[in-house]
Amino acid sequence: MKSKTWNWMELAIRLAIGFLFIYASLDKVFHPEKFALVIYNYRVLPYELVNLVAILVPWLEITIGVTLILGIWLETAAFLLSALTFGFTILLISAIVRGLNIECGCFSLSETGSLVSWRRVMEDILILACGLFILIRHLQSKDRTVIEDSNLQ
């Protein structure tokens, strides 16, 4: 494929994931107490830390979403996107393996019946792949600039 096609593809992915992340964060921003309960139900964090995570994670998602859409600091946004999604995936798998029948809290908190499931894991892996795709492209372009810079000196 031509590099132009790749560029368009990257833009499409960035916009899709960017808006998805902002959408996913809204419910959590408006109902932090629900999100806190969802986090607590994963039984990974001590309850003392649950509220801090519930307060901060939605804003991390929004910041990642906004930078992806605007196209600034893409390597960092893609790195954080990948790291966060990787974390979510591990959490989901651990919840399924431990047999927890709990709300996923992935996108919407109000719709009921959105429980942890392998389908959710697949969605996360897809998002993770998109994150890595953007990350790798921007690491490459950064390296090229760095090499060009050092050639100049």
Added chain:
Amino acid sequence: MNQTIKIIFVRCLCFAGAVIVVGFVYNWLSPGGLPLIAGHQSVIVQGKTQDIPLFINRKETAQKNSPVSLHPVEEIDTEHARQFFASGNVIFLDARDYEEYLAGHITGAVSVPFTEFQNDPEIIAGLDRSARIVTYCDGTECQTSIDLAVRLNEMGFTDVWFYFGGWNEWKTAGLPVMKGSRP
């Protein structure tokens, strides 16, 4: 490559800073903001103290400081549960899944599956907050009777008890049970 890692690291710190500032300021200004560290209610279960976290939002807690609990959420045994049952002045809440409730429950108990209740606390909207409430689940291996009792207390119910022996001990004791949903 080292250069790139450095850039990413520094920018991650900027991200973190921005998220922390915006997150805390929003939480502070928002009417539904959370306390930074969740409060808890200490409950004595079979002689041991357990901390059950409270997740209610800050402003709501401030609003309803008024309804004073008659007593903290307390455990009752089968004999005590039987006395409450005999008095007739009590509502038993079954915190198990609805299927289990259908298969058999304490006579007259109301089904409040804990998972459903968590998603939508409004399912208990019809209950009188001053009524005597006893929650139960399967028995000593389950926790939801305690969780439900503490949540109800947090929501302003003043006379809440949990029957830790639960369905298993009630059934074993040969006390009144029924199947299916209430007519």
